[in-house]
Amino acid sequence: MFFPLGPHPDESTWPIIGGLYRIWFSPTHYYVGRAANFQWRWLRHLICLQRKNHPNPYMQSVYSQYHQFEPEVLLEIESDADRQQQEQVLLDTHCGQPGCVNLSRSARGVMKGRKHSEATRAKFRARFFSEETRRRLSDSHRGHSVSNDTRQKISVSGKGRKRPDTATRNAEHVGWRHTDEARAKISEAGRHRECTLETRAKIAQALATRLKNEKNEKT
Numbered sequence: 157m158f159f160p161l162g163p164h165p166d167e168s169t170w171p172i173i174g175g176l177y178r179i180w181f182s183p184t185h186y187y188v189g190r191a192a193n194f195q196w197r198w199l200r201h202l203i204c205l206q207r208k209n210h211p212n213p214y215m216q217s218v219y220s221q222y223h224q225f226e227p228e229v230l231l232e233i234e235s236d237a238d239r240q241q242q243e244q245v246l247l248d249t250h251c252g253q254p255g256c257v258n259l260s261r262s263a264r265g266v267m268k269g270r271k272h273s274e275a276t277r278a279k280f281r282a283r284f285f286s287e288e289t290r291r292r293l294s295d296s297h298r299g300h301s302v303s304n305d306t307r308q309k310i311s312v313s314g315k316g317r318k319r320p321d322t323a324t325r326n327a328e329h330v331g332w333r334h335t336d337e338a339r340a341k342i343s344e345a346g347r348h349r350e351c352t353l354e355t356r357a358k359i360a361q362a363l364a365t366r367l368k369n370e371k372n373e374k375t
Contacts, residue, residue: 170195174239175232176246182222184255187215190243190263192236192372198227200373214257236372240264 174192179201181187191197204210205219219225230246233239244263251261334342 170198170227171229172196173232174234174236176230176239176242178228178230180226180228181215181218181224181257185218185222185257186250186255187212187257188230188243188246188250189258190233190239190246192239193369194227194229196369197373201225212257212259214259218257 171194173194174190175194176188176190177194177198178186178188179198187201189197201210201215202225205216205225208216208220210216210219231242233242240263247258247261247263250256251258
């Protein structure tokens with residue numbers, strides 16, 4: 157089943173089930189993959205493409221040219237292990253074929269199941285600045301001031317970047333001031349308050365669900 161999108165897609169109509177899918181970016185270009193949640197996965201693709209920072213350069217290039225995003229459910233699969241197995245069959249069939257923009261031929265993540273060697277880990281640790289280096293960097297920036305010429309350039313470069321409604325909104329609030337009562341309420345609301353156990357449990361559950369979805373998406 158297809159879920160063609162217009163200029164303003166209604167992602168609420170996308171299924172939240174999992175399985176295999178294909179996305180058409182032109183009449184001949186497509187991408188295949190798996191997802192634990194079609195709606196979440198497709199939305200991630202679309203957001204990156206619209207922001208022009210998708211990690212798949214071939215997908216981004218085709219989307220930028222045709223501005224087409226038509227996802228298609230190929231198969232509904234509940235088990236993640238079964239999804240990975242079936243995705244590998246899908247990749248073996250399509251990856252490398254004309255029009256397929258997939259980068260990897262493997263259904264496993266690039267780093268899934270792999271561990272860095274001790275030498276590589278040592279290199280990562282060596283990238284952190286020592287205390288002495290941090291102190292030198294801090295000292296080098298003390299007393300530094302921006303020249304008037306640089307300030308002028310920064311000012312010019314920032315002009316014209318305001319949102320269209322900013323000027324109108326600002327004009328409506330010229331001369332407006334908060335009342336003493338409103339200021340007191342704002343001050344009270346900004347003070348640190350301890351979360352209840354119920355609120356903490358909700359936050360922990362939301363975080364765990366998010367991490368689980370991200371883990372399933374990477375696998």
